[in-house]
Amino acid sequence: MKLFNSALGRNITYVHPAFFIISGFSGIPNIQQYYVFLFFVYVVSVLGNTVVMAVIFLDHNLRTPKYIAVFNLAFVDLLGNTVLVPKVLDIFLFNHPFISYNDCLTFFFFCYTCLCMQSLNLVALSYDRLIAIIFPLHYQVKVTHRFMFSMIIFFWVFVIITVLISVGLLTRLSFCNSVVINSYFCDHGQIYRLACNDYFPSYFISFLYPIIILWLPLGFILISYLCICYTLVKVATVKEGLKAFKTCVGHLSLVAIYFFPLLITFTLMEKIHPNARIINLSLTSVFPPMLNPIVYVLQTQEIKDSVKKLLKIKCKSKITVQN
Template identity: 60%
Template structure:
């Protein structure tokens, strides 16, 4: 964190709460019953993703670059659900709405890294489909295991770097008013908005990160995927017969399903998060709860 420490004067004192309160689920009746549903979904996710990875690893016929990307997508989905679900289950079952300052930032780092990597992994799969449909004769030569693994490694580095910058900048902001996070988890934007309105270099960097991070880890991958399918649609439109067009489109249905499964819930989460009233259920933090 030396980079962030050097962004402000050494004598700057940051006020940090002992804990935050996650308010998205407060007031929902019979919230304990949601535990059964979420636990069932989590078990299905773990079992399903594990089976996908085992099948691809053990079956020697599934060693193509595409299946490597699919296996890695299952792995990142397993990581992201394991980072997000335990705290939500804790809220549903025990109504522990509070989370410590350090735990919140740690949760944010891992959750955002894994979730953003899922989006980037869908970009890798869209690249594979573009090459397979637009350049079918050169696919085997251009798309190799090394290329796919290099893309995955690059996107891991990008996801971790972006998340580390976003979360690290939050450590350079003081929290001296409310400790209530207007979201369903430790989300970067709602936590950022709890900071004091002091004007300093760290705040300016954090303002920029608040805009750029969602743009880079969500909207950029979605835009690339959509553009790739515009090219695919254009290429299929030039195919002579309807049967050949449908055959080419069917090779993309699995990927399109994964894109919908990932991006639609994220869009819904953003929409529901935006509907949370920032003035509702406001808990002012007593000075005894704050620590420098």
């Protein structure tokens, strides 16, 4: 960050606080029960995503481009909830609202990186389904392991660079008055609004983020499924169309789980109470990582078959050892 600041302004001194105070859940009645619920969500998320990653890793039949993206999504979900939920519980349940300046920026970096990667990972899965259904004969050529790895690596690099730019811009803000962040984590918007110098670059980034991370991915996904539906109506029978579309149900469920709560929350943000907004935003952060593995296990036949196969192998090995 010193290099970043020196490149943009050599002789400027910025006032950085020793710590911030996170006060998002303060004053909400019966909030202790919500913390218990968050802990339950976190445990289910860890178990579910770990199972999905383990099944894909252990079953060689699932090492396809599609499941490379599914594995990455499970990893991002696991990392995101592990970064967010334990820290939130530590801050509010164990009454440690003070967070150092550098720790707050680090917290912000990992939370936003995981949030952005969840969205772009759904784009990768959408592209996989688009090619598989519209160009089935060319799928093996167009969607290779190398291509999927390259796409996911590109998304990671893009997101990390984008979020690092946001962190760098935050380090160029001076905080002269309040250090109280009215959110459940080190939220970008809540941080830059506390600054006492010009925060327009951070404001511009906050305006750009929803377009790049929310609207463009959602637009691509919706267009891809319109193309899929058009293709199925034109070239497939009803039975074939339903069978092909069934392979998209899991992905569509993930899209709905991730995007709809965010869209509803941001659309109604100005009309709801600040406490309700914080609760809604926290739920939209922790719920998709918990539900994603459940949806994929229940709605994807390959994973269900793989889980059954692995369980049978484990049972047979136990019987063999006992005999």
